[in-house]
Amino acid sequence: MTHDPASAPASSGSSGQDAPAVSRDFIREMIDKDMAAGRYGGRVHTRFPPEPNGYLHIGHAKSICLNFGVAREYGGKCNLRFDDTNPAKEETEYVEAIKADVRWLGFEWDGPERYASDYFGQLCEYAEALIAKGKAYVDSQTADQIRDTRGTLTEPGVASPYRGRSVEENLDLFRRMRAGEFPDGSHVLRARIDMAAPNMVMRDPVLYRIRRARHHRTGDAWCIYPLYDFAHCLSDSIEGITHSLCTLEFENNREIYDWLLAELGVYRSRQTEFARLNITHTVLSKRKLIQLVQGGHVRGWDDPRMPTLSGLRRRGYPPEAIREFCARVGMSRAAGTVAEYGLLEFCVREALNRTSPRIMAVLDPVRVVIENYPEGRTEWFEMPYFPEEGGGAPASWTGPETRAVPFGRELLIERDDFREDAPKKFFRLAPGREVRLRYAYFVTCTGVVKNEAGEVTEIRCVYDPATQGGDAPDGRKVKGTLHWVSAAHGVPARARLYEHMFAAAAVDAPEGGDFTDTLNPGSLRIAQARLEPAVADAKTGDVVQFERLGYFRVDEDSRPGNLVFNRTVTLKDAWARAEQKAGS
RNA sequence: UGGGGUGUAGCCAAGCUGGUUAAGGCAAUGGGUUCUGACCCCAUGACCGAGGGUUCAAAUCCUUCCGCCCCAGCCA
Numbered sequence: 001m002t003h004d005p006a007s008a009p010a011s012s013g014s015s016g017q018d019a020p021a022v023s024r025d026f027i028r029e030m031i032d033k034d035m036a037a038g039r040y041g042g043r044v045h046t047r048f049p050p051e052p053n054g055y056l057h058i059g060h061a062k063s064i065c066l067n068f069g070v071a072r073e074y075g076g077k078c079n080l081r082f083d084d085t086n087p088a089k090e091e092t093e094y095v096e097a098i099k100a101d102v103r104w105l106g107f108e109w110d111g112p113e114r115y116a117s118d119y120f121g122q123l124c125e126y127a128e129a130l131i132a133k134g135k136a137y138v139d140s141q142t143a144d145q146i147r148d149t150r151g152t153l154t155e156p157g158v159a160s161p162y163r164g165r166s167v168e169e170n171l172d173l174f175r176r177m178r179a180g181e182f183p184d185g186s187h188v189l190r191a192r193i194d195m196a197a198p199n200m201v202m203r204d205p206v207l208y209r210i211r212r213a214r215h216h217r218t219g220d221a222w223c224i225y226p227l228y229d230f231a232h233c234l235s236d237s238i239e240g241i242t243h244s245l246c247t248l249e250f251e252n253n254r255e256i257y258d259w260l261l262a263e264l265g266v267y268r269s270r271q272t273e274f275a276r277l278n279i280t281h282t283v284l285s286k287r288k289l290i291q292l293v294q295g296g297h298v299r300g301w302d303d304p305r306m307p308t309l310s311g312l313r314r315r316g317y318p319p320e321a322i323r324e325f326c327a328r329v330g331m332s333r334a335a336g337t338v339a340e341y342g343l344l345e346f347c348v349r350e351a352l353n354r355t356s357p358r359i360m361a362v363l364d365p366v367r368v369v370i371e372n373y374p375e376g377r378t379e380w381f382e383m384p385y386f387p388e389e390g391g392g393a394p395a396s397w398t399g400p401e402t403r404a405v406p407f408g409r410e411l412l413i414e415r416d417d418f419r420e421d422a423p424k425k426f427f428r429l430a431p432g433r434e435v436r437l438r439y440a441y442f443v444t445c446t447g448v449v450k451n452e453a454g455e456v457t458e459i460r461c462v463y464d465p466a467t468q469g470g471d472a473p474d475g476r477k478v479k480g481t482l483h484w485v486s487a488a489h490g491v492p493a494r495a496r497l498y499e500h501m502f503a504a505a506a507v508d509a510p511e512g513g514d515f516t517d518t519l520n521p522g523s524l525r526i527a528q529a530r531l532e533p534a535v536a537d538a539k540t541g542d543v544v545q546f547e548r549l550g551y552f553r554v555d556e557d558s559r560p561g562n563l564v565f566n567r568t569v570t571l572k573d574a575w576a577r578a579e580q581k582a583g584s
Numbered sequence: 585u586g587g588g589g590u591g592u593a594g595c596c597a598a599g600c601u602g603g604u605u606a607a608g609g610c611a612a613u614g615g616g617u618u619c620u621g622a623c624c625c626c627a628u629g630a631c632c633g634a635g636g637g638u639u640c641a642a643a644u645c646c647u648u649c650c651g652c653c654c655c656a657g658c659c660a
Binding site: 249330 | 585586587588589590591594595596597598608609610611618619620621622623624652653654655656657658659660
């Protein structure tokens with residue numbers, strides 16, 4: 001998809017397989033202007049720059065969709081660059097996971113993946129150039145002293161006693177830092193800017209520190225490492241990035257970004273910030289996600305309850321749904337806004353509705369006996385995998401159009417679908433009421449069997465043979481249609497049912513307190529389900545709709561004969577909502 | 585209390601070089617359709633953080649105030 005100014009707010013993509021339509025946001029408008037003004041030679045070159053210190057989550061997806069999306073729209077390029085300047089935190093395991101996640105989301109970077117560590121040599125040269133200009137010096141204060149003399153938000157800082165060192169001395173010291181002559185923490189390289197700058201970032205920021213730690217790529221080749229402020233702008237410059245898009249918390253850093261590129265006289269990329277993504281009912285900060293994993297609140301980074309891309313993938317969220325969500329949330333500079341989780345779910349349902357075959361499964365079975373149905377008889381009904389009204393099977397579907405479903409005298413239906421004492425608006429099964437068993441017969445409840453505890457253990461019904469296939473020749477209608485599974489044929493399976501991890505948004509969590517206090521203890525529930533036999537051989541990664549219940553994906557824990565499904569998302573349930581409203 | 589940002593319906597978000605009936609989506613509600621109470625279709629909502637001012641005319645310009653976010657890591 002190339003950018004065509006003449007049809008700017010384009011969303012015309014009628015193929016339906018395109019990236020989601022993206023509206024003009026302030027970033028794209030800025031790029032439009034840059035293009036019109038001929039800046040950067042008409043190039044657009046972005047980058048997605050994660051630090052390989054953890055797994056990507058849906059917040060990163062917003063940035064990925066932006067950076068790769070913009071590049072695609074303008075016929076430009078997008079690099080994947082690992083911001084690996086802090087060896088203490090970074091690991092190869094994460095770079096591999098990040099690459100896989102970006103690809104899964106549907107994007108491919110231009111050329112090989114880059115690393116800030118690729119530029120360590122060049123960065124050192126830039127540092128020396130800065131020293132030579134008198135714009136950087138080696139400070140030999142302790143970390144505490146540097147902090148104590150930085151001043152406060154309202155008071156200026158105090159110059160370091162080492163601020164006046166000569167260029168020669170600074171150059172010598174810096175080279176010896178690099179050569180490994182000094183212990184960790186004994187010296188740092190600082191920019192010489194302004195200790196009274198109102199922007200704290202500009203009070204002689206530290207550019208390099210001595211840190212003897214094994215780097216995941218460069219090993220022990222280096223003992224000094226650049227900091228973000230020094231490495232990021234110069235990495236952008238080296239790669240010829242035109243638009244350096246990052247989140248709002250880096251706004252204050254833009255000044256040092258511009259300052260360094262200007263002082264060094266190198267190619268100047270331009271930083272633009274946008275608001276990071278927040279979503280209700282979950283947390284999106286790396287720190288908190290780590291706590292969830294390490295605190296044992298979830299099974300791991302790819303727990304289906306996690307907002308990590310690996311978790312969402314395992315849960316069954318299709319990448320196109322995540323892209324669509326990012327497109328719908330939009331871009332702005334308003335911080336602290338929180339997207340509703342419901343929007344994400346809407347996007348997931350929208351994507352899955354088109355592509356998921358339907359089958360019947362019962363999550364909470366109760367036995368139904370059809371008194372007038374012959375004992376030992378089994379009928380097989382051919383049922384479509386895709387509803388005809390929805391246009392039938394999608395192009396991507398390579399399986400059969402239908403499957404055979406066995407019906408017999410004893411069935412299992414959803415416990416929720418029966419009510420002994422049912423209100424008028426309850427369209428399902430109840431004593432004396434007739435409903436349709438999907439694609440099979442109309443049945444009427446004649447009574448129930450209970451155990452000593454008073455629980456219904458069996459529902460007795462009679463069926464109308466004339467309604468075979470699910471329609472009454474006399475034209476009579478029923479309000480309810482229930483899904484069902486033959487008791488004799490139902491395949492046992494576990495279904496993991498998920499709920500929100502948190503009651504509200506992470507941003508609503510009290511600061512300081514332990515946010516895990518607000519964890520939903522019921523975020524995972526396991527149902528012993530019974531499925532129609534057609535899905536007995538479902539394989540990991542398969543996604544199906546359990547009719548009337550939701551979309552389910554076969555988990556990696558699943559084994560033949562021991563199936564495990566994750567409920568990706570429920571279907572909208574107007575009845576449950578109405579009842580809930582009436583109840584409360 | 586320094587600096588940098590930001591504030592449009594329940595949520596996200598256009599519009600902001602002044603004049604539009606203040607886009608669109610999600611949610612909600614009502615209705616239609618329906619062998620998934622799903623999908624689909626139709627309908628319903630804001631006077632733009634607050635107060636002044638400029639103007640024939642302001643969400644859009646000026647001003648004052650209020651709220652919220654970010655910055656005092658040798659993290660990114």
